[in-house]
Amino acid sequence: MQQNSQHPTASVPPRPATVGELRASGHVYRTVKQEIRENLLTRMRAGQDRFPGIVGFDQTVLPHVERALLAGHDIIMLGERGQGKTRLIRTMVGLLDEWTPTIDGCEINDHPYYPVCSRCQRLAREQGDDLKITWRHQSDRYGEKLATPDTSVGDLIGDIDPVKVAEGRTLGDPETIHFGMVPRTNRGIFSLNELPDLAERIQVALLNVLEERDIGVRGYSLRLPLDVVLVASANPEDYTNRGRIITPLKDRFGAEVRTHYPVTLEDELALITQEAEVAWDGGDPGAELPEHLVEVIARFTRLVRESPAADARSGVSARFAIAAAESTAAAAVRRTALIAEAHDEVPVARVCDLPTIVSTLRGKVEFEVSEEGREEEILGHLLRRAIADTFRARLGGADLTGLLNKFADGGTIESGELVSASELLRRTGEVPGLAKIMARLGMEGRESFGEAAAAIEFTLEGLYLLRRLSKDSADGISIYGQ
Missing domain, CATH: 3.40.50.300 (P-loop containing nucleotide triphosphate hydrolases)
Incomplete structure (x- = not known):
């Protein structure tokens, strides 16, 4: 026509x-x-x-x-x-x-x-x-x-x-x-x-x-x-x-x-997926935001909205979740741009990209006067809750012994926002059952380094939050151990 x-x-x-x-x-x-x-x-x-x-x-x-x-x-x-x-x-x-x-x-x-x-x-x-x-x-x-x-x-x-x-x-x-x-x-x-x-x-x-x-x-x-x-x-x-x-x-x-905010988690997920711009036109493909991270952001938004520390009269806009998704994807793009060996990798967002959104999103939430000065602490706590809840929903009951065995003899795995996907996979080594973990995270049949690294890092963070692993963090570096 x-x-x-x-x-x-x-x-x-x-x-x-x-x-x-x-x-x-x-x-x-x-x-x-x-x-x-x-x-x-x-x-x-x-x-x-x-x-x-x-x-x-x-x-x-x-x-x-x-x-x-x-x-x-x-x-x-x-x-x-x-x-x-x-x-x-x-x-x-x-x-x-x-x-x-x-x-x-x-x-x-x-x-x-x-x-x-x-x-x-x-x-x-x-x-x-x-x-x-x-x-x-x-x-x-x-x-x-x-x-x-x-x-x-x-x-x-x-x-x-x-x-x-x-x-x-x-x-x-x-x-x-x-x-x-x-x-x-x-x-x-x-x-x-x-x-x-x-x-x-x-x-x-x-x-x-x-x-x-x-x-x-x-x-x-x-x-x-x-x-x-x-x-x-x-x-x-x-x-x-x-x-x-x-x-x-x-x-x-x-x-x-x-009107109202999304009533269900499914609606929140659909809204973020529809509105967040993580891909760019032209030669820049943007970044991939895995399904499980979109769920973390959706759960995080709902927890902030329901928190007694946030001013309910002001509300927590849907723009909060959209901006969080876009910032997380941008962190993945930044990583591949800064690390020489990652220049050829497709940017894939990981759990390590999530904490960076706390400070940038703080201004989108009106807190109760009694919580003044604790804004980042509150948001950080709610983000960890969202990651743990998503881990339980996605990987609860999954066989994770293949990854846990990496720590049996005092081994550690170091990750961070400036650790490339290929480097994280090298440090981790072969993980029995990784394909099943990726399938439960919505990445079935995918074999890119970025997606495999995203699955491993999410699992490590979830095991830490459920107190099955320890973690030492400093300057954007996280070291997971037994």
């Missing part, structure tokens, strides 16, 4: 170029809410994914969102930071028609059948069926604004355009208005993030948009009916910490939907 250059994943827009041709094609006008409702129902009946890329909300959040959209409601999403509120809102764009007609040159995307701005109404009277139209892709029908205390009514709704006045138009001419972000998203979806941060006097300007579906600019006698779906996001704690949503505005949202 031929691709449109402006939208690489889009099909070619429809052919009609005038209102007359559009009518002849049989095009039927629908409001945005009708459009979303019908497209959502079509996907539901076909069993298609309605919100691609959204993990862990299937049985909790998404049913509420679907009911709200089917009811034609504006929505406010409430949830702590990093719960995917904005990501979910952006997926709603996929429920719009791929292409929709608008009057050519219209600032607020008027539909050719129902022009609402004074310019388009004038052109429609003058040109009739010869009025030119253009086709707007669904990706261009989404507007987003981060609410900040300095946001003005002009930003959202509109204001007088001094340039147009200077061109000779009178102040009473509606065409002197410079439209704000909301009317410019007419016939689309507008998202207002962190709504409580918006000054209360500015929130008042949205009341008409949500109820009467129109706007007023300055002192103009102007009724501009808007066709828009308004979706807002907010952190419940921000109602009192940084501001609040005024009661009349909350009352005008048709639906309030609560």
Whole structure:
């Protein structure tokens, strides 16, 4: 299929170029809410994914969102930071028609059948069926604004355009208005993030948009009916910490939907696997992040989130786990770049790469005041718990005598973040049963030095945490012994 250059994943827009041709094609006008409702129902009946890329909300959040959209409601999403509120809102764009007609040159995307701005109404009277139209892709029908205390009514709704006045138009001419972000998203979806941060006097300007579906600019006698779906996001704690949503505005949202962090370990794993960027385009392959290390990071994130030392009101964002995965993979890349004999090895992350994330992630967690000064100690302890829990889940009951026998006569194995995979394997020697260990860690049938080293080091660390081995650590070097 031929691709449109402006939208690489889009099909070619429809052919009609005038209102007359559009009518002849049989095009039927629908409001945005009708459009979303019908497209959502079509996907539901076909069993298609309605919100691609959204993990862990299937049985909790998404049913509420679907009911709200089917009811034609504006929505406010409430949830702590990093719960995917904005990501979910952006997926709603996929429920719009791929292409929709608008009057050519219209600032607020008027539909050719129902022009609402004074310019388009004038052109429609003058040109009739010869009025030119253009086709707007669904990706261009989404507007987003981060609410900040300095946001003005002009930003959202509109204001007088001094340039147009200077061109000779009178102040009473509606065409002197410079439209704000909301009317410019007419016939689309507008998202207002962190709504409580918006000054209360500015929130008042949205009341008409949500109820009467129109706007007023300055002192103009102007009724501009808007066709828009308004979706807002907010952190419940921000109602009192940084501001609040005024009661009349909350009352005008048709639906309030609560989001949450991943409920299950499987959802946490899926989210990290989907979002973490550990591979790079071009000639740089990035690093491999073994399955068992992704599980460690997922368990670590959940332990931090549940810890009484962390401020539950602030939450622990999904970005915490994603950043941890990416930093761990980066540590593996760094190792292969610094060690000459490892230059030809495929970077594979190991347990020794995990402690480095504690200091870099500390700023992503708000701790209780009573724990001040102990942040790294707490995170380090929880990381060790996550490694031990993963070891029990993956290798609990496994026959590890092949590796334990290496220490029977007082032997030791030295590893560390700057020890290459091939060097670690040389120091360890042949390990009977290593293939079975690798299979239980999700690396069945793989034979690379990096993966074998990752399996051995994880097993050593797990045996240490379960007090079946000792370990001496200093300056990034770990020596395991009996």
